Amino acid sequence: MKEKIALFGAGGKMGVRLSKNLLKSHYRVAHVEPGAAGQKRLKDELGIDCVGVDAALDNVDVVILAIPDTLIGKISREIAPKLKSGTMVMTLDAAAPFAGHLPDRKDLTYFVAHPCHPTIYNDETEEAARRDYFGGGAAKQSITSALMQGPDSAFDLGEAVAKTIYAPIKDSYRLTVDQMAILEPGLSETVCATLLQVMRDAMDETVRRGVPHDCARDFLLGHMNILGAVIFNEIPGAFSDACNKAITFGKLRLMRDDWLKVFEREEIAESIRRIT
Template identity: 40%
Template sequence: MKKIVVIGAGGKMGCRVSKKLMDAKRYDAYFCEVNEASIERLKAIGINTISKMEEIVPQADYVLLSIPDILIGKLSKDIIPLMKPGAMVIGLDPAAAYAGVMPIRDDIGYFVVHPHHPYLFNTERDEDGNLDFFGGKATQDVSCALYHGDEHFYAEGEQIARVIFAPVGTAFRVTVKQMGFCEPGLVESISAPLVYALKQAYEAFVAKGVPADALYSFLMGHLRVQFAITFGLIDARYSDGAILALNEAMSRIFKDNWLETMVNEDFVTESIMKITDSINKK
């Protein structure tokens, strides 16, 4: 059984992947954490043995980095030299690989995976009866990239991805750059501000006297239909009145060159450099 080590095992993502590894029993799993509150979170999910990084990393076949993007450059300089030849480091976000902040060794593999989370129209629930937004109960897809190393590392990385983010539907193979275009490019720099603006507009209409519960219900139902129409999930079209309102609003809300400005490799790269703090080291 191959050894896998989770660095930052008690963080938000770390706890989820650590529990998946513990429950799956597909790998000989070890968990590294230094934060006391995070260690308590691990104990709460049944992980009571915390390994020392400098002792377990040299034995590991896989080292999974579940640490903040801004720290990966600094910490990987301590972690990667400890790894044995033929091992593989796994990142859970493309930013560090995209920014090139990790030391590169030709005798180990570098793999990146990021979960897509369950679809917007998902209705599956967790063991507490809550809708599963992050994955773990509901099926989700993942994006995977081989950043550096021989091809066999990709197959091993995808296998691990299907365990730590189970249940997984499709594992899309992309490049690190393409994954960076997905996040932060699309989902953090474009869709998140749009959703945030939608919440601001919702609150502004509530302030004008519209009942909050009625407006929320109105919005959620219409969003479902609007996504279905706009992305071609159903054979339907907007009403003439809706098209008129949409076109009128687009020119008021968005600048003429917003796509060229936002869907731009230089902008995505700058964003990632800031996320990893590497922009301050150039």
């Protein structure tokens, strides 16, 4: 018999995405959603009825916490006494586990699984896949997973569940929780999201200075496409001397000398403290 999964936060934005993919699997799934709006959404969109916490946790094998980081500690502590030894608790982000918010139950398995999201450069041809920017729907995406505690044999189950909830899958990477925290919030949010917001602010400034909005947007996104293709070795090529000089002096103007310290463990920890 296939494993039983209890999905907490099943009616939330992420929970519904996971519920859709779990419907296609052979897992036995119990959906937990306290909010009336979320319960209605699951029923109307997917025909799913929610169950109570005790029913969901009865003889459960995997508990997925599709809930905000700020609630991971509270909810996991509430359900831990109800879980049998060997149960897997899966979070969808490394923040709360990294911050030590999971209960001190050495007999539980803790697993973290997080999507990479579909890459900008891909081979998708179908319209639905090309427009699936988040993943877990039509476009292939890679995933990252970490077995935080538990027997090494448990990794296969965690990865199998992760591949199901985030399908379709491109590649699957096994990391540590610390490595996952370097990727997010470090690489993806502190660096990538921040610099993308800076680029949007810069585009808005060019518009303020008189450049037509659509022209500025096309110009920026087009250059992001080709410059990114060269920087990330998607195509062979090299920048002009003028572009290289602009990068050299642009970094001095835009970036602090010590900006790479955002990847130091204490800075990652402080960022996660603010998040959780």
